[in-house]
Amino acid sequence: MNIVDGLFIFMNILFSIGTCLLIKTVWKNRKVLNGYNLFGASITLMALLVAVVAYFMMGNWLAILFASITVFYWGLVVFYTLFKKKIS
Numbered sequence: 001m002n003i004v005d006g007l008f009i010f011m012n013i014l015f016s017i018g019t020c021l022l023i024k025t026v027w028k029n030r031k032v033l034n035g036y037n038l039f040g041a042s043i044t045l046m047a048l049l050v051a052v053v054a055y056f057m058m059g060n061w062l063a064i065l066f067a068s069i070t071v072f073y074w075g076l077v078v079f080y081t082l083f084k085k086k087i088s
Helices: 004-029 028-033 037-056 060-087
Strands: none
Touching: 004 028, 004 037, 004 060, 028 060, 037 060
16 A cells, blocks of 8 residues: 555545534434535535545555445435425
8 A cells, every 4th residue: 555545545534534423413403404505415426436436446445435435425415405305
């Protein structure tokens, strides 16, 4: 493992911790998802997916593992903002 792989893993661990705190907040009160913008959330999700593809190409499996939590959260945000009128 080189220093860049290590930094990507560290970065995704920090993202995962922050995302877990966001998930905890959403778990307690789903209404906080109402403030998200669909376009912004979609762009964020697409950027994360590009990063995961890059990690895959680099063979950085730990970065993929920790990034999956953040990808899941933003996927949930996009799904909710798309279908919030049908869910509520």
